[in-house]
Amino acid sequence: MEQRTGRNSIFRSLDWWTIVIYVALLSFGWLSVCGASYTYGDNDLFSLSTRSGMQIIWIGTSIFLSLTILLLDDRFYDTFAYILFAVLLLLLFATIFNPHSIKGSRSWLVLGPLRLQPAEFAKFATALALAKFMSTYGYDIHRWKDFLITLAIIFTPMLFIVMQRETGSALVYFSFFLMLYREGMTGSILFTGVAMVVYFVVGIRYADVPLFSTPTSVGKFVVLLLIQIFSCSMVWVFVRQQKEALRLAAACLLVTLCSLIFSIYVIPFDLFWVQLFLTIALVAYLAWQWLGTRFQQYFWIALFTMGSVVFFNTADYALNNILEPHQRTRINVLLGLEEDLRGAGYNVHQSEIAIGSGGLEGKGFLNGTQTKLKYVPEQDTDFIFCTVGEEEGFVGAAGVLLLFLTLILRLIHLAERQTGTFGRVYGYCVLSIFLFHVFINVGMVLGLTPVIGIPLPFFSYGGSSLWGFTILLFIFLRIDAGRP
Numbered sequence: 001m002e003q004r005t006g007r008n009s010i011f012r013s014l015d016w017w018t019i020v021i022y023v024a025l026l027s028f029g030w031l032s033v034c035g036a037s038y039t040y041g042d043n044d045l046f047s048l049s050t051r052s053g054m055q056i057i058w059i060g061t062s063i064f065l066s067l068t069i070l071l072l073d074d075r076f077y078d079t080f081a082y083i084l085f086a087v088l089l090l091l092l093f094a095t096i097f098n099p100h101s102i103k104g105s106r107s108w109l110v111l112g113p114l115r116l117q118p119a120e121f122a123k124f125a126t127a128l129a130l131a132k133f134m135s136t137y138g139y140d141i142h143r144w145k146d147f148l149i150t151l152a153i154i155f156t157p158m159l160f161i162v163m164q165r166e167t168g169s170a171l172v173y174f175s176f177f178l179m180l181y182r183e184g185m186t187g188s189i190l191f192t193g194v195a196m197v198v199y200f201v202v203g204i205r206y207a208d209v210p211l212f213s214t215p216t217s218v219g220k221f222v223v224l225l226l227i228q229i230f231s232c233s234m235v236w237v238f239v240r241q242q243k244e245a246l247r248l249a250a251a252c253l254l255v256t257l258c259s260l261i262f263s264i265y266v267i268p269f270d271l272f273w274v275q276l277f278l279t280i281a282l283v284a285y286l287a288w289q290w291l292g293t294r295f296q297q298y299f300w301i302a303l304f305t306m307g308s309v310v311f312f313n314t315a316d317y318a319l320n321n322i323l324e325p326h327q328r329t330r331i332n333v334l335l336g337l338e339e340d341l342r343g344a345g346y347n348v349h350q351s352e353i354a355i356g357s358g359g360l361e362g363k364g365f366l367n368g369t370q371t372k373l374k375y376v377p378e379q380d381t382d383f384i385f386c387t388v389g390e391e392e393g394f395v396g397a398a399g400v401l402l403l404f405l406t407l408i409l410r411l412i413h414l415a416e417r418q419t420g421t422f423g424r425v426y427g428y429c430v431l432s433i434f435l436f437h438v439f440i441n442v443g444m445v446l447g448l449t450p451v452i453g454i455p456l457p458f459f460s461y462g463g464s465s466l467w468g469f470t471i472l473l474f475i476f477l478r479i480d481a482g483r484p
Helices: 009-014 016-037 051-071 075-079 082-097 116-134 144-163 167-182 189-205 219-240 243-264 272-293 294-320 323-333 346-357 385-416 423-443 463-481
Strands: 110-113 112-117
Touching: 009 385, 009 463, 016 051, 016 385, 051 323, 051 463, 075 082, 075 116, 075 463, 082 110, 082 116, 082 144, 110 423, 112 144, 112 463, 116 167, 116 423, 116 463, 144 167, 167 189, 167 423, 189 219, 189 294, 219 243, 219 272, 219 294, 243 272, 272 294, 294 323, 346 385, 346 423, 385 423, 385 463
Parallel strands: none
Antiparallel strands: 110 112
């Protein structure tokens, strides 16, 4: 036991490759903060009055935190997982009533000169709580009670963060579903999530586009057709009735095609009602099959089909009546429904200009004109990747992405070599969070994903995000170093 927990043994069993990647990301991140916050005429990048100087403080304290985490016994995180989770939940709940509002968000706790964002630290606490619960004896992700408690652990902090008006940080918690899929959650849940996104994007984007010369909306037509195809495919995959699935799909396509020809060449009418009737008939058939065979897969497919129709018909209402105006505008700009280059689309447009101006090799350190002239808002936090693209060019941006890819692959390797469920679950939680942050942050800078305001790990300026990512990563490294 002494050999397992001794300091020398811990440092010998640490994964130093991951630590090297961490240090490299910190170094490149600091250089990017320098480039993003530098003003012509400034000579001292290390002054505490500058953001580059303050970032050194955050980096130094992060290294101190990482050493402290490594010196603690790995069993500490298993033993106190629920306590840490409860403390962070209390902090999140207290922050809802925070009188300090920063850019419309109440997610910050202001303690004199120090500002902390509990949502950044709640990620590692939630990951620990999930790992603790899912590693308990007798846990079965396919048992409804266990699965619902797992969802409660994920959605409780997410709800508190939404109440703080910090939607971007709340969406990060959906990344835990990647870990759940690795631990045995049925792939149909992930498929349902992807299908909902497709319904929303296609339905909203092409809602006002007519189908040929008919009064039918392309968005409604395509979405209902996709619902039918997805449902028939699920009969093929989950019920394993290939002939039945082909018959259902052929009937839906044949009726749709005949109706389309009639609408184009005889009497124009809205094909939405034909599609809706076919979908309802499909639900009725699946329910009848379930009652006749008692095969539960039919019930779940019918529920998916009916839920898809309900979701699609409420998506437009949610977009126009539930979302905030600025959130609605951002989605419309992303989908190409609006071109607001001076409003919601300004950040993305300017970041694309900055990245494009960098060319192949970039303009050089501290030589980016778009960033120096402050054309890009939040260029040292959420949009810091545009600084990388402008100063280091395609080569530098590709290098940073390659570094993140190496970290992701290394985390997969570490998670898979864990001998216990606790370490594996926590490792995949860490992996999922990093993957979500990198994908969404880089995507929103390039105009490929919605602007939801989440930081790029180890690059974006700020202490809370840097501390949060450091704690998240080094707890996993400590658990890995202490494995039997």
